[in-house]
Amino acid sequence: MDDLDRSIITQLSQDARVSVAVLSRRLKVARSTVQARLERLESTGAIAGYTVRFGESARAARIRATVLLVIEPRALAAILTRLKTLPEVERIHTTSGRVDLALQVAAGSTSALDDVLDRIGGLEGVRSSESLIHLSTKLDRAI
Numbered sequence: 292m293d294d295l296d297r298s299i300i301t302q303l304s305q306d307a308r309v310s311v312a313v314l315s316r317r318l319k320v321a322r323s324t325v326q327a328r329l330e331r332l333e334s335t336g337a338i339a340g341y342t343v344r345f346g347e348s349a350r351a352a353r354i355r356a357t358v359l360l361v362i363e364p365r366a367l368a369a370i371l372t373r374l375k376t377l378p379e380v381e382r383i384h385t386t387s388g389r390v391d392l393a394l395q396v397a398a399g400s401t402s403a404l405d406d407v408l409d410r411i412g413g414l415e416g417v418r419s420s421e422s423l424i425h426l427s428t429k430l431d432r433a434i
Contacts, residue, residue: 292337295320299328300338307341354404355381355425358394358411366416367391373414379407390421 298318302309311329315322332338362370367385374380374394382395394411398404404424412420 292332295324296328296332296337299325299332303338303341353397353399354401355395355397356404356408357423357425358396358408359390359421359423360392360394360411361389361418361420362391363416363418370414370416374411377407377410379403380411 295318299314302314302317311322311325315325318325329338360370370392371383374383374392377396379396379398380394381397384393385391386393396404396407396411398407408420408422411417
């Protein structure tokens with residue numbers, strides 16, 4: 292990945308709907324160059340897809356939490372399978388340190404969040420869980 296690829300990704304992260312023609316003008320390269328680069332970035336997996344990022348007003352309708360899990364040895368595969376079936380689980384990260392998994396979950400109400408936290412904590416193989424409720428977002432640079 293070179294500077295042009297990074298510039299294309301930066302532009303797309305700011306507006307995924309920008310056209311190839313506009314990208315080529317902004318980056319001062321031929322439209323065919325931008326198109327070829329996009330195709331390569333997509334085929335290599337550098338760009339996995341194009342999506343909508345919700346604004347604060349849409350995110351405010353959901354309550355989010357980070358859930359830290361300590362799991363039993365050799366239980367990871369089974370726990371991941373069960374977590375992937377829960378629609379409230381948005382992200383799952385393996386970690387180093389005192390916890391094994393960090394989850395981001397979201398629900399429409401505190402009672403719904405409480406329910407999903409109970410279901411996660413009750414999964415066979417979960418040794419302990421800790422939940423951190425997100426109060427506000429001060430910075431979001433996620434691409």
